[in-house]
Amino acid sequence: xxxxxxxxxxxxxxxxxxxxxxxxxxxxxxxxxxxxxxxxxxxxxxxxxxxxxxxxxxxxxxxxxxxxxxxxxxxxxxxxxxxxxxxxxxxxxxxxxxxxxxxxxxxxxxxxxx
Amino acid sequence: xxxxxxxxxxxxxxxxxxxxxxxxxxxxxxxxxxxxxxxxxxxxxxxxxxxxxxxxxxxxxxxxxxxxxxxxxxxxxxxxxxxxxxxxxxxxxxxxxxxxxxxxxxxxxxxxxx
Numbered sequence: 360x361x362x363x364x365x366x367x368x369x370x371x372x373x374x375x376x377x378x379x380x381x382x383x384x385x386x387x388x389x390x391x392x393x394x395x396x397x398x399x400x401x402x403x404x405x406x407x408x409x410x411x412x413x414x415x416x417x418x419x420x421x422x423x424x425x426x427x428x429x430x431x432x433x434x435x436x437x438x439x440x441x442x443x444x445x446x447x448x449x450x451x452x453x454x455x456x457x458x459x460x461x462x463x464x465x466x467x468x469x470x471x472x473x
Numbered sequence: 474x475x476x477x478x479x480x481x482x483x484x485x486x487x488x489x490x491x492x493x494x495x496x497x498x499x500x501x502x503x504x505x506x507x508x509x510x511x512x513x514x515x516x517x518x519x520x521x522x523x524x525x526x527x528x529x530x531x532x533x534x535x536x537x538x539x540x541x542x543x544x545x546x547x548x549x550x551x552x553x554x555x556x557x558x559x560x561x562x563x564x565x566x567x568x569x570x571x572x573x574x575x576x577x578x579x580x581x582x583x584x585x586x587x
Contacts, residue, residue: 365515393575402477402564402578403516448515454574459529460506460518461576 362386363451365464373472378436380467382449385430389451393461394423394434397446406447407434439471475499477579479565485585486555493551494582498567505548506576507540508564516564516578522548523570555586 364383372378384392393408409416409423409432416423422435436443446468450461478497486492498505503524508516519538521529524545533539537555542548552559562581568574 391574395578400583402580405575405577408575450515452574460508460521460532461516462518463515466513466515 362462363449363464365449365467367467368465369468369470371470371472372439374439374441376439376471378439378443378469378471379433380447380449380469381431381433382464383429383431384451386451386453386462387430388453389462391452391454392423392425392432393450394421395448395450395463397448397466403448436469439469441471441473444469444471477565477567477577479563479579479582481582482580483583483585485587487587488555488557490555491551491553492555492584493549494563494565494584495547495549496565496567496579497547498565499577501569502567502577503545503570504568504574504576505542506566506568507548507550508566508578509534510562510564510581512561519550552584555584557586560584560586 362385394406395403396406397403407418407421409425411427420437425432446466448466449464452461453459480495505522507519510516520540522542537553540550564581566576566578568576
């Protein structure tokens with residue numbers, strides 16, 4: 360059973376455009392939602408994260424939007440640049456008690472065309 | 474470099490051999506996680522330590538997989554009697570014992586079983 364569903368699988372965006380990646384989760388006990396960026400041959404790097412008590416979080420060009428009632432969250436990359444080309448993963452975890460690992464989506468391969 | 478480190482970065486072995494991977498977490502982090510990532514998929518949680526205690530190991534893929542963190546610092550992941558299906562990237566992450574555990578990943582160990 361896939362607990363975090365991510366879409367699209369791949370995405371091509373023109374330089375300067377907005378990249379949008381969506382995730383949906385099933386487990387209402389999840390209370391921490393990070394996004395990771397991964398380049399080929401590297402480990403995932405934490406990009407930005409949100410807790411369910413807020414609906415939006417912005418850090419630089421990256422914004423997470425969170426809809427608790429719909430059990431959905433999304434990553435927006437503004438003014439997308441070729442250096443943003445990577446695979447992006449959403450994830451979720453139950454943090455109270457801290458004894459659970461992250462559940463990841465299957466990833467979105469993002470290509471920013473110059 | 475004060476990030477998570479993993480050794481070796483690449484391992485090629487023959488089917489049936491045992492392999493051991495090492496992870497050194499960020500120095501002040503007391504939580505350590507192991508994940509497996511196969512091609513085109515998100516990381517899959519395997520096991521978790523808080524200090525030297527292994528608090529979650531039910532997600533280890535089979536009894537051929539085991540992990541240790543004897544002194545609460547570095548950790549090792551061992552796979553016995555390797556199979557071709559074990560070929561994957563093995564990732565280690567660490568975090569502080571905070572309410573929302575931001576996990577920071579190492580570069581991974583790429584295992585190829587021939």
